[in-house]
Amino acid sequence: MLRIFLVEDDEAIARNLIRLLSAEGFNVTHALTRGEAHQILAGSQFDLALVDISLPDGNGFAVCTEIKENEDIPVIFLTASDDEASVVTGFRMGADDYVIKPFRPRELVARIRAALRKNGRSGAAFKIHGLSVDTASGLVKKNGEEVFLSALEYRLLLVFVNNPRVIVTRSRLLDELWDAAGEYVNDNTLTVYIKRLREKIEEDPARPQIILTVRGTGYRLGGAYASE
Numbered sequence: 001m002l003r004i005f006l007v008e009d010d011e012a013i014a015r016n017l018i019r020l021l022s023a024e025g026f027n028v029t030h031a032l033t034r035g036e037a038h039q040i041l042a043g044s045q046f047d048l049a050l051v052d053i054s055l056p057d058g059n060g061f062a063v064c065t066e067i068k069e070n071e072d073i074p075v076i077f078l079t080a081s082d083d084e085a086s087v088v089t090g091f092r093m094g095a096d097d098y099v100i101k102p103f104r105p106r107e108l109v110a111r112i113r114a115a116l117r118k119n120g121r122s123g124a125a126f127k128i129h130g131l132s133v134d135t136a137s138g139l140v141k142k143n144g145e146e147v148f149l150s151a152l153e154y155r156l157l158l159v160f161v162n163n164p165r166v167i168v169t170r171s172r173l174l175d176e177l178w179d180a181a182g183e184y185v186n187d188n189t190l191t192v193y194i195k196r197l198r199e200k201i202e203e204d205p206a207r208p209q210i211i212l213t214v215r216g217t218g219y220r221l222g223g224a225y226a227s228e
Contacts, residue, residue, distance in 0.1 A: 001027045001162070002116065002136055005046040007037045007063050008078065009055050013101070017050070020105050021112075023176060025135030025158045034058035041066060046073055048116055053079040053086060061093050068094040074115035078103070106151065113138055126161045128223045129209045131201050133161050142201055152177060152185075153197050160211060160221050169218040194219070 004026045008014040011032070018028045029044065031037040034055045049067050051060040064075045074096040079086060082100050090098055096115045099108055116136050126133040132141045138154065140147040149157065159168055159176050170190060177185045177193075185193070198205040212222045 001025065002047040003027045003029065003045070004112070005037075005040070005044070005049040005067075006030045007034075007049065007051045007055070007060060009033060009052060020109070022162075023155050023158060024109055024138075025162060026112075032056075034060075034063055037063045038066065041070065045071060048073055048112060048119075049075045050112075051075055051077055053077055053081070053090070061089060064090070064093045064095060072119075074119045076111060076115060109138075126164075128221060129203070131210055133157065135161070140201075147200050149197070149200060152193060153200070156193055156197055157201070160219070164221050167214050167217055167220045171218075173218065 002025075004021055006014060006017055006021075006028055008017065008030065009032050014030050014032070018030060021028045029040060029046070031040050034057045037051075049064075051063050051067075053060040055063070060077060060079075064077070067073065067075055075094060076097040076099060077090045077095050078099055078101060079090075080101045087098055096118070097111050099111060113136065126135070130143045131147075132139075134140075135158065140149055140154070140157070155177060156173070159173060170187065173190055174185055174187070177190070194211065195205070198208050198211060201210055202208045209222045211219050214220055
């Protein structure tokens, strides 16, 4: 799982970002201040950093400099200002991209994936019954052919990929999809999304081998994971 370092002093924005990025298959570590960021960087490694420019005890430029001095990873600045001088300064400090608040969640995820690809960072693809899921690029393949999933279908699949050895209850799926998609998903529509996802990734949707139903509880992955 690819690791993202989030430096953001607005706790509400940080919570939403952590939910979004976790649902997209990333592991997120959060720092509220420049000081916290410094402490975390001293003992951790990451694949990409999202850094707010305005911090209560300094600025994101200093955090970017510290990151770049120790790791060759992409840095994306988050800012409420589109001031040209700030943008230029950010790029001079080594930033790979610049996102202005309020940002669109899907666009931010796309920019993160693009920065990871450009940097050559790609997590190992998750594989089961001919299905391959590359969480860095968001690419899903079945028997070598690309599978096109909607944003919500992809998020649903990621819940199972990120929890391969546990039974995922229907209530948890509803919580995960609500948090990630910001869309209303009820018990009936969840059944519809499971059905649609199976139609795209299973050899025989009527006899699923990847997403198995656990009667009265929820679902779990099949294959080798079903026996663990």
